[in-house]
Amino acid sequence: xxxARKHIKEQKWRTTHKRSAPAMTGxxxxxxxxxxxxxxxxxxxxxxxxxxxxxxxVGNWQFTLTTTSTSFAASPLEGxxxxxxxxxxxxxxxxxxxxxxxxGGANTNCNSGSATVTGTMSGQSxxxxxxxxxxxxxxxPTSQTIALxxxxxxxxxxxxxxxTYSVTSGxxxxxxxxxxxxxxxxxxxxxxxxxxxxxxxxxxxFHSTTGVxxxxxxxxxxxxxxxGPNIGAASATVTGTLLFEDPVSLLNDYPxxxxxxxxxxISGNSVLLQIFSTNGTAVGQIGQTPGSxxxxxxxxxxxxxxxxxxxxxxxxxxxxxxxGYVVTTKSCAAGDSGNLCLAVxxxxxxxxxxxxxxxxxxxxxxxxxxxxxxxxxxxxNNSSAALSGLQLQFGDVDSLLFYSSGGGDFNGVPNxxxxxxxxxxxxxxxxxxxxxxITVFFSPQQSCPWLPQPQGGASVLGVAPAMCxxxxxxxxxxxxxxxxxxxxxxxxxxxxxxGLSLVVPSVPEIDFGWEALGESSGAETLTFxxxxxxPVTILPAGEPCAYSNSQPPAxxxxxxxxxxxxxxxxxxxxxASLGLISSPILSQSNTSPPSVNAPTVDFFCETDPxxxxxxxxxxxxxxxxxxxxxxxxxAFGQPGxxxxxxxxxxxxxxxxxAAVHSNQGLDDFLELNSTWxxxxxxxxxxxxxxxxxxxxxxxxxxxxxxxxxFPSAGMDxxxxxxxxxxxxxxxxxFNDPEDSSAGPVTFTAKLVTGADYLESxxxxxxxxxxxxxxxxxxxxxxxxxxxPGKITFTFNTSTQMGSVQTIYLRGTGM
Numbered sequence: 086x087x088x089a090r091k092h093i094k095e096q097k098w099r100t101t102h103k104r105s106a107p108a109m110t111g112x113x114x115x116x117x118x119x120x121x122x123x124x125x126x127x128x129x130x131x132x133x134x135x136x137x138x139x140x141x142x143v144g145n146w147q148f149t150l151t152t153t154s155t156s157f158a159a160s161p162l163e164g165x166x167x168x169x170x171x172x173x174x175x176x177x178x179x180x181x182x183x184x185x186x187x188x189g190g191a192n193t194n195c196n197s198g199s200a201t202v203t204g205t206m207s208g209q210s211x212x213x214x215x216x217x218x219x220x221x222x223x224x225x226p227t228s229q230t231i232a233l234x235x236x237x238x239x240x241x242x243x244x245x246x247x248x249t250y251s252v253t254s255g256x257x258x259x260x261x262x263x264x265x266x267x268x269x270x271x272x273x274x275x276x277x278x279x280x281x282x283x284x285x286x287x288x289x290x291f292h293s294t295t296g297v298x299x300x301x302x303x304x305x306x307x308x309x310x311x312x313g314p315n316i317g318a319a320s321a322t323v324t325g326t327l328l329f330e331d332p333v334s335l336l337n338d339y340p341x342x343x344x345x346x347x348x349x350x351i352s353g354n355s356v357l358l359q360i361f362s363t364n365g366t367a368v369g370q371i372g373q374t375p376g377s378x379x380x381x382x383x384x385x386x387x388x389x390x391x392x393x394x395x396x397x398x399x400x401x402x403x404x405x406x407x408x409g410y411v412v413t414t415k416s417c418a419a420g421d422s423g424n425l426c427l428a429v430x431x432x433x434x435x436x437x438x439x440x441x442x443x444x445x446x447x448x449x450x451x452x453x454x455x456x457x458x459x460x461x462x463x464x465x466n467n468s469s470a471a472l473s474g475l476q477l478q479f480g481d482v483d484s485l486l487f488y489s490s491g492g493g494d495f496n497g498v499p500n501x502x503x504x505x506x507x508x509x510x511x512x513x514x515x516x517x518x519x520x521x522x523i524t525v526f527f528s529p530q531q532s533c534p535w536l537p538q539p540q541g542g543a544s545v546l547g548v549a550p551a552m553c554x555x556x557x558x559x560x561x562x563x564x565x566x567x568x569x570x571x572x573x574x575x576x577x578x579x580x581x582x583x584g585l586s587l588v589v590p591s592v593p594e595i596d597f598g599w600e601a602l603g604e605s606s607g608a609e610t611l612t613f614x615x616x617x618x619x620p621v622t623i624l625p626a627g628e629p630c631a632y633s634n635s636q637p638p639a640x641x642x643x644x645x646x647x648x649x650x651x652x653x654x655x656x657x658x659x660x661a662s663l664g665l666i667s668s669p670i671l672s673q674s675n676t677s678p679p680s681v682n683a684p685t686v687d688f689f690c691e692t693d694p695x696x697x698x699x700x701x702x703x704x705x706x707x708x709x710x711x712x713x714x715x716x717x718x719x720a721f722g723q724p725g726x727x728x729x730x731x732x733x734x735x736x737x738x739x740x741x742x743a744a745v746h747s748n749q750g751l752d753d754f755l756e757l758n759s760t761w762x763x764x765x766x767x768x769x770x771x772x773x774x775x776x777x778x779x780x781x782x783x784x785x786x787x788x789x790x791x792x793x794x795f796p797s798a799g800m801d802x803x804x805x806x807x808x809x810x811x812x813x814x815x816x817x818x819f820n821d822p823e824d825s826s827a828g829p830v831t832f833t834a835k836l837v838t839g840a841d842y843l844e845s846x847x848x849x850x851x852x853x854x855x856x857x858x859x860x861x862x863x864x865x866x867x868x869x870x871x872x873p874g875k876i877t878f879t880f881n882t883s884t885q886m887g888s889v890q891t892i893y894l895r896g897t898g899m
Contacts, residue, residue, distance in 0.1 A: 140209055140238050142245075143169050144315060145280040147353035148178060150231075150250055152273035158183035158192040161252075161267065162215060162231060164280070164353010167202065168317040174204035177319035178215055179352045180231075182266050184259075195266040196257045199319040200231070211236040211245050219255035224263050229255035231267075233275050245277040282312040283323050283351050289427035289435045291329070291339065292573050295420075301562065301577040302444060303437055304339040305331050306427060312351060320352035327360070331444070338444040341421055347371065371425070424571035438468040438568045439475070439515075441561070441578050448527040448582030450554070452617050453779060457502075457528040462561055462578050464507065464523060466515035468568060475513040476564040479503040479523070481557075501559035501580055502526045513563075529557055529584025533780050550593040550754075550783050551895055552871060557582050586780035587617040588718065588759060594783040596799030596893045597734040599750070599790045601824045602741045608709050608731035609797055611782060613757060615718035615726045623655075623728070623759045625715035655708055655730060655757055701737045706753050706784050709733040713757070734786055745789045745825075748888065753784040787890050791824035791854075791882060794892070802864040802896035811864040816892055818848065818878075819857040826884045827854050833881060839874020841866050842894050848878075866898030 148162040165178030181197040196219060204213035212234050219229035229252070236248030250273060257266040288307040293299055306329055313322035325347045329339035337343040342362065349358030349371070360369035426435030446460045466472050481499050507513040507521035515521065533553035559580040566574070591612040600606050615621045710731035719725040732755070736744070744750065757780075787798055800814045820830050830852045837844045841864060848858035866872050874894035879887060 140206065141169060141242050142167050142174060142206060142211060142238065145282070145321065145351065145353065146178075146245075146277040147280055148233075148275065148277045150273060150275045152271055156184070156265070156268055156271050158185040162200070162233075162275075164355055165199070165202065165319045166315045166317055166321060166352075167204075168315065169206060172206045174202070174206060174211070174213065176202045176317045178202050179319045179355075180215065180217055182255075182257075184264070184266070193259055195259060195264065196255065204233075206238075209238045209240075211238055211248070217255070219266065220257055220263065222254070222256055222263075224256070224258070227255075229253050229267060236275065236277065243279045245275075248275045249273070250275045278354075280351070280354055283310050283356065284312045285310060287427035288332070289425070290437060290570075291425045292423045292437075292571050292576075293339075293421050294423040294573055298558065299340060299421075299445075299577075299579055301573060301575040302338075302579065303441070303576055304329055304444065306425060307332070308427070310347075320350040322349070323351050323356065323358060324348050325358075334443075342368070345369075424573060426570055435570050436467060437570050437576070438466070438472060438565055439563060439576060440465045440467045441563065441576055443578070445578055446525055446580040448580075450583040450585050451527070451529060452585045453529050453532060453587060455528070457526040459524050459526050462523040462525065463520050464513070464515070464563060465520035466517055469517055471514065471516045472565070472568070473512075473514040474566045475507075475515065476562075476566075477505070477507060477511055477513055477523070478562045478564075479525075479559065481559045498528075498530050500527065500529050500531075500557045500582065500584065502528075503561070523561060525559070525561070525580055527557075527580075527582045529582060531557075531779060532584040532586040550781050551873060553593060553780060554583050554585060557584060585616065587619075587621050588613050588615050588623075588757060589780050590757075590782045592782070592799075592801045592895075593780075594785065594799060594801075594893065594895065595732055596797050597784070597786040598792060598794030598798045598890070599787050600734055600736050600793070601821060602736055602738065604736075604821075604823065606734040607796060608733045610729055610731050611755070612727055612729045613713060613718070614721075616721045618720050620717050620720055621759050622717045623713045623715065623757060655711065655714055655755065701739075703735070703737055705735060705737050705740050705751055705786075706755075707733050707735055732784060741789075748788045750786040750788045751784075752786075755782040755784055757781075785893070788888065789826075790880075790885075790888060790890050791821050791826050791828070791830060792852075792878075792880075792890050793819040793821050794890075795819065798891065799893040799895065800862055802894070804897045804899045805864055805866050807866050807869055807898045809865065811896065813861050813863050815859050815861045817857050817859050818852065818890075820852045820854050822854045826882050828883045829853050831881045832878055833887075834877075834879040836877045836879075837874070838877070839872070839894055841868075841872050841896070841898075842874040842876075844876055860892060862892075862894060864894070864896040866896060869898045872896050872898050 145164065145166050147164045148160065150157075150160040150162055159181075161180050161182045163179045163181060165176055167174055167176035177199045179198070180200045182195045183192040184195045186192050196217065198217065200215040200217040202213055202215050204211065213232075213236070215231045215233070217229050217231070219227055221227040231250055231252050233248055233250045236245035238245055252267045252269065252271040254265070254269050255267045256263050258264075259266075286307070286309045288305070291304045291306050293302050293304065306327060308326040308328050310323055310325035313324075315321060327342070327345045327347060329337055329342055329344070331338055344363060345368065346361045347358040348361065349356065351357075356371065358371040359367055360371065362368045428435045442463050442465070446462065448458060448460065451458060464475075464477075479501075481501055503523055503525050505521060505523040507515075507523070513521065533550055533555060560577050561580065562575055562577045564575050591610075591614070595609045595611065597606050597609075613623075708730050710729075713728040713730050716728050718728060740751070785798075787794070795817045798816070800816065802811045802814065805811045821827065832848060832850055832852070835846075843863045843865065844860065845862075846858060846860040848860070852858060860876065862876070864872075873896075876892040876894065878890045878892075880890070881887065
């Protein structure tokens with residue numbers, strides 16, 4: 086053929102060639118659907134085809150074999166690369182012989198791997214023979230062939246059609262049994278389609294389906310692919326990059342990755358790529374390893390009129406698995422899966438019908454009860470036709486963290502609400518190019534759950550005060566009835582914000598060691614500070630708390646306007662599992678406005694069981710000095726905006742005996758009951774409200790032990806700049822000779838949990854009675870946010886084996 090004429094034919098093939106192939110699924114934790122439009126050549130890779138006259142079959146081919154037999158569940162030959170020298174053809178093709186299921190389950194993989202291919206070209210006629218390793222009917226190694234005869238090469242060299250094939254018999258061991266894996270009766274038709282090289286730039290989207298907090302978000306993606314040369318192997322290498330960046334704002338919106346590289350293979354229309362983070366760590370995979378499933382390929386490479394597509398448009402939706410993509414970065418430890426769609430050039434193949442901008446809303450922290458702030462989400466019809474029936478939903482998604490019945494756990498009011506100008510407001514209709522606005526209002530109602538739980542608790546309420554203030558979250562979801570570019574019809578925008586308690590404690594947790602009966606710990610000072618622009622009144626002592634063996638009925642809390650509420654200004658609540666202290670109760674709070682009758686969590690004070698049960702009637706954790714009850718804290722920045730209390734651990738007889746028997750410590754919570762009044766000139770703010778411990782303080786003790794800890798069993802490092810070492814803090818361990826189990830303490834193990842804490846000590850292997858040693862810690866955060874840790878000492882005494890004492894470490898990176 087004249088070279089110029091051949092070039093014209095190739096250009097025409099590039100712009101007009103169309104091909105379709107079945108969508109394929111893959112298996113991994115993370116699913117991608119990808120649309121890619123690439124530069125083209127008639128070769129199978131970046132290397133040029135040998136210069137020769139006549140038709141050419143050099144390149145990457147996708148084979149399809151149809152049969153009238155029921156021996157094959159799918160085409161046994163899949164994809165591979167061919168080389169041609171004059172009329173001689175060589176190469177390799179990946180194969181997978183799947184036996185149909187007889188029970189309706191998954192098909193059985195009988196034999197798979199790479200087949201060696203030889204053949205001839207005569208004019209436009211192609212004849213090939215694929216030779217595969219197999220077993221004979223006695224189980225001995227042999228060869229099995231699939232003869233492909235009479236394939237007619239198209240005039241543009243892009244396809245082979247109308248061929249027939251035959252198979253020689255083969256066997257394989259499946260679950261220890263020798264079974265027929267292709268028989269001489271298997272015959273039918275075959276065809277093949279030339280797959281263009283996967284090379285070029287792309288842009289598109291990743292539609293997340295399972296990521297925690299960002300499922301159904303649609304993230305923009307761009308990058309490049311480059312296919313390696315055709316060497317006649319069953320597959321060719323593919324390398325490239327992924328960039329998760331908003332093309333308008335140029336900001337990374339995807340929380341799992343910002344940039345990544347890919348490295349993998351293409352064979353026929355099947356693509357398998359590994360994903361690597363910037364530090365070289367393998368964090369994901371596009372596609373499923375061939376030979377293990379039905380069908381045995383993950384991502385499919387198809388052509389369109391204006392570009393080329395690597396895709397799995399029937400990939401995983403939420404809760405299912407398909408093509409894979411797993412992320413194990415620290416910011417996305419739980420991983421994600423979804424559909425990735427990428428396109429080169431001007432193709433619309435992977436455009437979604439709608440856009441939601443911005444991709445997420447993040448409200449700055451604001452005080453509880455402050456005037457709502459607003460941000461806007463724009464919904465736009467991105468398609469060429471009108472859309473109707475778009476279902477719009479909005480709501481809090483984490484309210485159960487705060488109260489099991491939903492809504493704010495102090496007044497039942499949601500943290501986020503929305504208003505929109507979409508028409509209608511819920512089942513929306515939009516013309517092509519039209520948009521509407523959804524305005525989100527943020528008015529935080531809580532900063533920390535109450536009931537709180539010990540850190541690491543399993544309950545939905547299981548968040549320790551040290552984790553507070555908690556992010557508050559909501560989600561806007563738009564459901565598209567039809568027309569999405571992947572299998573997921575839901576699109577969402579996550580909304581986050583943080584509520585700040587008006588009064589905050591100096592530390593979220595106080596940790597005590599143990600004390601012998603009749604001893605008292607040193608007093609721990611706890612300071613409460615008003616950070617609001619309004620005065621806050623801490624309630625006076627009120628009625629004394631009483632122990633109850635059963636949960637009493639819920640009683641209404643008197644409204645503020647009716648006089649002084651009959652609750653203590655400071656309450657202690659016991660939640661340890663000793664079975665000695667009353668359970669918490671739920672009471673009803675009449676807040677302002679009076680029409681709101683919403684749930685408020687309340688506690689009885691912690692006490693030792695009453696004297697009738699042999700107890701003292703006194704609490705184990707006592708407020709030894711109180712400068713807060715009945716006081717009004719001035720507004721933030723003014724003198725008198727803080728007050729202090731002192732907390733002391735004084736174990737009482739019954740609780741002490743039960744703790745010794747069970748080898749458990751106590752876990753209490755301190756509640757500060759206060760009232761605050763909003764701006765009288767702002768009708769949106771309530772006049773007054775009982776604050777009721779919006780930021781509780783956890784109070785813990787170690788299990789019974791002869792070891793005493795001074796000044797406490799906890800170290801609070803506060804906020805430290807990331808990468809900077811803190812000032813050292815120290816705790817003294819003292820072997821108390823007055824303890825009932827007094828005697829030498831033999832340390833058997835020490836475990837420091839938390840990589841950002843450097844511990845040193847001068848503790849000997851055996852700490853004699855009436856001796857002490859010192860533990861010193863330096864905190865160097867490597868993350869931003871709460872970065873907890875602990876030091877656990879395991880020891881033996883003459884009466885205790887394998888006992889533990891814990892020093893709790895708390896610091897925040899900034």
